Amino acid sequence: MFELMVESSFSAAHRLKTVNKKCERLHGHNWKVQLFLSGSKLKRTGVLLDFKEAKRRLKEVIAPLDHQYLNEIPFFKKISPTSENIAYYLYQKLQVLFAKNKKIKVAKVTVWESEKTAASYFPEK
Ligand SMILES: [Zn+2]
Numbered sequence: 364m365f366e367l368m369v370e371s372s373f374s375a376a377h378r379l380k381t382v383n384k385k386c387e388r389l390h391g392h393n394w395k396v397q398l399f400l401s402g403s404k405l406k407r408t409g410v411l412l413d414f415k416e417a418k419r420r421l422k423e424v425i426a427p428l429d430h431q432y433l434n435e436i437p438f439f440k441k442i443s444p445t446s447e448n449i450a451y452y453l454y455q456k457l458q459v460l461f462a463k464n465k466k467i468k469v470a471k472v473t474v475w476e477s478e479k480t481a482a483s484y485f486p487e488k
Pocket residue numbers: 377386390391392
């Protein structure tokens with residue numbers, strides 16, 4: 364199997380109700396997002412997918428979150444906008460974008476909330 368990774372970022376605000384007192388207050392993060400794509404067949408050119416195209420799609424799903432108050436986005440009205448759920452949200456959106464390409468699987472989405480803390484979503488095998 365081959366795996367490739369592209370990275371992008373966005374800035375947004377959120378409030379978390381159940382984690383701890385500090386997170387309950389409105390605050391923001393510069394989230395770093397990593398998209399991992401996998402597949403076993405390379406194109407004739409020797410790549411799984413052009414990095415540019417992978418990056419373009421990642422940016423496409425991130426754009427609606429950039430400079431937003433995440434709690435106001437419909438998906439996060441019922442589900443807390445934690446890094447875990449942001450990873451899940453982005454995974455779902457990317458899954459739709461890559462659905463037509465049977466050779467590539469969205470393997471994992473990792474969302475970095477700070478330099479040292481990250482959460483990932485990947486489907487169970
Ligand atoms: Zn936070």
